[in-house]
Each structure stands twice: as structure tokens, then as C-alpha cells.
């Protein structure tokens with residue numbers, strides 16, 4: 001059986017940050033991930049709507065960590081944990097394997113939650129993985145290419161009025177105004193709360209709603225999905241009345257569920273979970289009664305910290321610092337909140353920054369652009385990202401469509417490169 005000092009599970013924001021931090025002290029580390037890439041989830045909606053090519057937000061994790069000599073990357077899905085024996089079991093293309101560790105950092109993320117209606121997963125489009133984004137992109141292209149009298153194909157329902165829902169609804173609508181300009185299009189954004197972007201509230205939520213409505217998105221707040229069938233979604237509004245919308249596209253961004261590995265870890269370490277299956281970790285990020293097992297990021301719940309990349313990254317570094325002896329064992333984790341932002345559509349974003357600074361509109365959008373450019377510094381081709389965005393936002397190209405399924409209607413753009421998310425710094429969060 002293979003042996004190492006520290007195993008990190010997951011190649012997302014948390015796992016990558018932890019592995020890089022461990023490498024600073026040359027801690028022998030094996031990073032095991034079910035996916036080959038480090039996925040930059042905040043830009044998935046841009047892949048789904050053709051703004052960016054898919055592979056450009058998902059560089060191979062082995063490449064990102066290539067310069068870290070003490071980190072070995074293994075492709076595998078972890079299926080079992082024996083916490084007393086300190087042994088992990090994982091599945092690779094070659095079969096089942098095991099590895100013994102001294103310390104373990106679990107950063108396996110989250111998937112969509114469907115509020116007890118798991119069957120809706122089959123009837124909706126999620127936006128969590130690269131496959132999700134490319135599948136939605138191909139479907140959107142089909143829908144826009146459908147005959148104009150196929151109104152269900154031209155009707156798009158986005159469920160969940162958090163940042164992801166606002167961003168994808170805004171971009172689908174923008175496909176109609178700036179790309180498929182002669183396609184009939186109806187976009188609905190459905191939210192159970194009384195406001196869009198409920199965690200922002202006030203002026204920022206109002207701005208998001210007004211901007212989307214002005215752009216032609218039909219915003220339905222206080223509305224709950226009660227049924228999804230092939231070809232239709234049924235909603236119940238605040239007045240209790242039900243309405244059915246004929247549609248071939250329901251994008252689901254309403255709920256979060258911890259990845260199945262959380263249950264495995266919970267059982268092995270006797271750790272409690274919340275209703276979404278997230279591990280209720282200790283203040284120092286350890287799990288249950290184990291001082292040698294840490295869990296971080298979206299699969300955990302601590303102090304109400306949001307499911308955002310800066311939380312996962314800061315937690316990854318904190319856990320790694322305790323393992324490499326730079327922080328005293330048992331030190332509680334404290335999240336440094338640098339603010340949140342969400343794009344509403346081209347030229348419009350909302351920013352909730354520290355010290356009560358709130359920005360909307362073009363100023364907010366410029367801030368979003370600046371922050372993302374800043375975080376793109378470590379990307380393989382930063383210039384390519386600027387060029388893609390320039391073409392999509394100043395012009396009306398959709399560079400990502402060039403790599404998609406054949407388009408039967410509309411234009412295609414050239415592929416441009418964005419590069420890799422290999423940077424050490426944190427993305428300013430947006431509440432999903």
C-alpha cells in the first residue's frame with residue numbers, strides 16, 4: 001500500500017490552496033481528485049453561454065501543480081475512509097487502490113440539491129461541473145436554432161435567484177439581444193424569497209431585479225417550483241395559485257447538497273452533518289474527534305461562512321499551516337471577508353464590499369472586471385481572456401460557441417484562450 005504524509009482530496013479551490021501551502025514546507029503530499037482539472041466555477045456560466053471556451057477555465061490540475069515537486073497528483077474517486085487505520089480507498093481506471101496518510105484534508109465540494117426531488121436532476125440543467133456547462137451550451141444552441149413557432153424551445157426558466165441564477169438568466173437574455181437577435185425568447189427567473197440575491201438585500205437586490213426586468217427577464221419572486229415534467233415546469237406563487245410554463249430548459253441553481261463523500265467522512269469520524277449533508281466541522285477545521293482529519297470548503301458548515309471560493313482557499317491554507325507547523329494546532333479558523341459581487345448582465349454588476357461600500361451598474365461591472373483580471377494574473381493566457389471578453393462585451397461575439405456542437409442558426413466565433421487558474425490569490429466571492 002502506498003504511504004504519504006498528507007493526502008488532499010479534491011482539485012477545487014480548497015484542495016489546490018491546501019496543496020500549494022503544504023508544498024511551501026515540502027510536505028510529501030498526494031492530491032487525489034475525481035476530475036483532472038482545476039475548475040474555475042465562477043466562470044461556468046460564461047462557458048454555458050459561449051463567452052469563454054470550456055477548457056480555458058479548467059486547466060489540468062497536474063499542470064497547475066507541476067512545479068510543486070513534493071505534490072503528486074492522482075486521478076481517482078475516494079470511496080472509503082478508515083480513520084483509525086488512517087487509510088483511504090479510492091477508485092482509479094486501474095481498479096481500487098489504497099493509501100495510508102498521517103494527515104488528511106478533504107475538500108470534495110458540493111453538488112446540486114433538489115429539496116427532496118432528486119428526480120428533478122434528470123429534467124433540469126445544473127451548473128456545477130464543466131460537463132454541466134458544455135451540456136447546457138449545446139442545448140441552448142439547439143433551442144435558439146429551433147423553429148420560431150416552437151415556443152417551449154425558446155422559453156428558458158432559471159430556478160434560483162442567487163448570483164448563479166442572476167448571472168445565467170442575464171446571459172441567456174443577452175444571447176437574444178446581442179447574438180441570436182431574431183429569435184423569439186422568454187426568460188424567467190424564479191426565486192422563492194421576496195428578492196433576488198437575497199443575501200445582498202436592499203439596494204443591490206433591487207438593482208439586480210430592475211436591471212434584469214428592463215432587459216426583458218421575467219422575474220418571479222415568492223415563487224416555488226412544485227413540479228417539473230419533460231416540457232413544463234409548474235410554479236406556486238405567493239397567492240397560492242399555480243401556473244405552468246411550457247419549456248425545454250430549466251436551469252437549476254437553487255439548492256446545494258454536500259458531495260456523497262461527506263457521508264463517508266461523517267461516518268468514519270462520527271461527525272454530525274447539517275440538512276444539506278455538510279460536515280459540521282470543529283472551529284479548527286478538524287472533523288469529529290480526529291485531530292488528523294480536516295475538512296474544508298463547500299462540503300462543510302462552520303459559523304455560517306458562505307459557500308464561496310475565498311472561504312475554501314483560506315480554510316485550505318489554515319489546515320495546511322497547522323499540518324506544516326506554521327500555525328499552532330487547534331487554532332480556530334477565522335474568515336477574512338473581502339466582499340461579494342455578481343454580474344447582472346453586460347455593463348451591470350453589484351458589489352458588496354467591506355466597510356459598507358456598495359456598488360451597482362457600470363462601476364460595479366468595472367470593479368468585477370478589474371477584480372477578475374487581477375485574479376487572472378496567474379492564468380496561462382491573461383491576454384486571451386481580455387480579448388475574449390472584449391469580443392463578447394464590446395463586440396457581440398461568443399468565442400466559446402466555436403468549440404460547441406454545430407450551430408444550425410446564428411454565428412460562430414473564433415476560439416481564444418484564457419489560461420489556467422494557477423494563481424495563489426483569492427477571488428472575491430459572490431454569494432451563490
Ligand SMILES: Cc1cc2nc3c(=O)[nH]c(=O)nc-3n(C[C@H](O)[C@H](O)[C@H](O)COP(=O)(O)OP(=O)(O)OC[C@H]3O[C@@H](n4cnc5c(N)ncnc54)[C@H](O)[C@@H]3O)c2cc1C
Nearest residue numbers: 010011012014034042078108109297298307308309429430
Ligand atoms: C456556477 C458557480 C459559480 C460560482 N461563482 C462564485 C464566485 O463568483 N465567487 C466565489 O467566491 N465563489 C463562487 N462559487 C463557489 C465556489 O466555486 C466554491 O465555493 C468553491 O469551488 C468551493 O471549493 P471546494 O474546494 O470546497 O470545492 P470544489 O471547488 O467544488 O472542488 C471539489 C473537488 O473535489 C473533487 N471530488 C469530489 N468528490 C470526490 C471524491 N469522492 N474523490 C475525489 N475527488 C472528489 C472534485 O472533482 C473537485 O475537484 C461558484 C460556484 C458555482 C457552482
